[in-house]
Amino acid sequence: MKNVVLLGATGSIGTSSVDVIQQHSDLFHLYAVAANSSVNKVAEIVRKYNVERVCMFNEVAAKELEIVLGRKVLVGMEGLCELAADPKADIIINALMGAVGCLPTITAIEHGKHVALANKETMVMAGPVIWDKLAENPKSFITPIDSEHSAIFQCLEGGKRESEVEFLEITASGGPFREWPIEKFEKITVADALNHPVWSMGKKITIDSASMMNKGLEVLEAHFLFHIPYDQIKVVVHPQSMVHSLVQFRDGSLMAQLGAPDMRIPIQVALTWPDRLKLETKRLDLPTLAKLTFFEPDFNKFRCLALAFEAGRRGGIVPSMMNAANEVLVDRFLKGNLKFTDIPKYVEMVMEKAPNVTGHLSLEQVLEADKEARLMTEGFLK
Numbered sequence: 001m002k003n004v005v006l007l008g009a010t011g012s013i014g015t016s017s018v019d020v021i022q023q024h025s026d027l028f029h030l031y032a033v034a035a036n037s038s039v040n041k042v043a044e045i046v047r048k049y050n051v052e053r054v055c056m057f058n059e060v061a062a063k064e065l066e067i068v069l070g071r072k073v074l075v076g077m078e079g080l081c082e083l084a085a086d087p088k089a090d091i092i093i094n095a096l097m098g099a100v101g102c103l104p105t106i107t108a109i110e111h112g113k114h115v116a117l118a119n120k121e122t123m124v125m126a127g128p129v130i131w132d133k134l135a136e137n138p139k140s141f142i143t144p145i146d147s148e149h150s151a152i153f154q155c156l157e158g159g160k161r162e163s164e165v166e167f168l169e170i171t172a173s174g175g176p177f178r179e180w181p182i183e184k185f186e187k188i189t190v191a192d193a194l195n196h197p198v199w200s201m202g203k204k205i206t207i208d209s210a211s212m213m214n215k216g217l218e219v220l221e222a223h224f225l226f227h228i229p230y231d232q233i234k235v236v237v238h239p240q241s242m243v244h245s246l247v248q249f250r251d252g253s254l255m256a257q258l259g260a261p262d263m264r265i266p267i268q269v270a271l272t273w274p275d276r277l278k279l280e281t282k283r284l285d286l287p288t289l290a291k292l293t294f295f296e297p298d299f300n301k302f303r304c305l306a307l308a309f310e311a312g313r314r315g316g317i318v319p320s321m322m323n324a325a326n327e328v329l330v331d332r333f334l335k336g337n338l339k340f341t342d343i344p345k346y347v348e349m350v351m352e353k354a355p356n357v358t359g360h361l362s363l364e365q366v367l368e369a370d371k372e373a374r375l376m377t378e379g380f381l382k
């Protein structure tokens with residue numbers, strides 16, 4: 001039996017993870033959960049699945065949950081990291097949203113854990129630091145949950161074939177504005193942007209999908225997960241989201257992973273790899289599938305995608321600053337205080353001010369850059 005710590009248990013990935021764990025309750029025990037402030041949802045999960053340890057990031061919520069459950073609730077970043085380091089934990093699923101996921105991932109690696117990673121922001125902001133930490137802690141390893149990265153991971157047979165890759169082809173749905181003319185972008189509303197054509201996900205990633213920053217983040221995530229240079233990473237728009245990504249090998253073979261758009265599939269792969277267990281979810285029926293289509297992305301319309309490639313190529317603290325600026329801007333947009341077109345505009349302004357840092361990158365530099373970019377973005381918005 002493997003003890004699973006689920007960080008971000010109340011979210012979209014968290015909920016799907018609970019389902020997968022329950023479908024295999026002979027193999028996995030939901031040992032600990034964490035969230036930000038959803039007290040009732042956490043209380044329900046804890047009671048239903050006999051969860052042993054709990055953390056709430058938000059202090060008030062932690063106190064409230066302690067009263068509801070009548071037992072100790074960990075709190076804040078310290079609490080998240082305590083769960084990530086718990087000696088009884090075998091697998092840490094990081095399904096937190098945003099840069100808050102970075103330190104728990106690093107702590108889990110430092111404690112030799114298997115990290116099943118949905119929190120792409122971790123890899124984007126701190127990729128080189130993660131490389132160092134994994135090298136220092138050879139017992140630890142990451143299995144990706146992000147659907148595209150799971151597809152690539154599977155095509156690479158768990159990373160064994162990285163050196164044989166010609167390029168990675170990351171698929172993108174294109175989001176709700178794939179067919180909108182750029183002239184209409186000024187008028188995009190929050191409701192328009194939350195209307196993802198395929199996936200039902202948390203709000204932040206849904207806005208990122210609409211701006212295609214999500215695909216940009218995924219390019220950096222792929223670079224850091226699979227050690228593939230940016231010149232060998234392509235993005236292809238595939239509106240049906242049935243092909244989750246592809247790997248072109250140097251012998252001319254193009255491998256793809258297909259499946260219904262259901263995150264429980266990559267979550268289960270991340271938990272059970274290299275084994276493939278039964279999962280109750282929809283199957284793709286090829287004869288009844290509609291056409292599968294593929295297009296070049298429009299880098300002019302989706303400026304965030306171009307900016308992310310630029311941030312990746314510049315390296316250093318630029319990805320951390322880009323990610324932080326984007327988080328602030330998406331939050332403002334969701335609150336109705338920013339135009340959709342202001343997201344790439346201000347991300348670019350922050351990136352222009354970002355210094356090029358060469359040489360070894362430390363965790364302190366990454367976290368400082370994150371803080372600095374948030375302040376800078378707020379400053380631009382005043």
Ligand SMILES: NC(=O)C1=CN([C@@H]2O[C@H](COP(=O)(O)OP(=O)(O)OC[C@H]3O[C@@H](n4cnc5c(N)ncnc54)[C@H](OP(=O)(O)O)[C@@H]3O)[C@@H](O)[C@H]2O)C=CC1
Nearest residue numbers: 008010011012013035036037038057096097118119201202
């Ligand atoms: N949803 C999807 O299909 C996919 C998501 N991902 C990635 O997975 C991650 C999670 O996404 P998703 O599930 O959609 O997000 P959601 O917004 O649905 O859920 C986020 C979870 O994180 C918790 N959380 C948010 N902020 C904090 C904080 N400061 N401290 C502790 N917990 C916090 C929330 O708790 P609370 O409920 O209390 O707010 C919630 O449990 C993201 O990095 C996303 O990019 C990747 C691929 C697909």
Ligand SMILES: CC(=O)[C@@H](O)[C@H](O)COP(=O)(O)O
Nearest residue numbers: 146147172173174175209214
């Ligand atoms: C399910 C998943 O992995 C998301 O990251 C998804 O890819 C978002 O859709 P887009 O392709 O529109 O960004």
Ligand SMILES: [Mn+2]
Nearest residue numbers: 146147148218
């Ligand atoms: Mn994805």
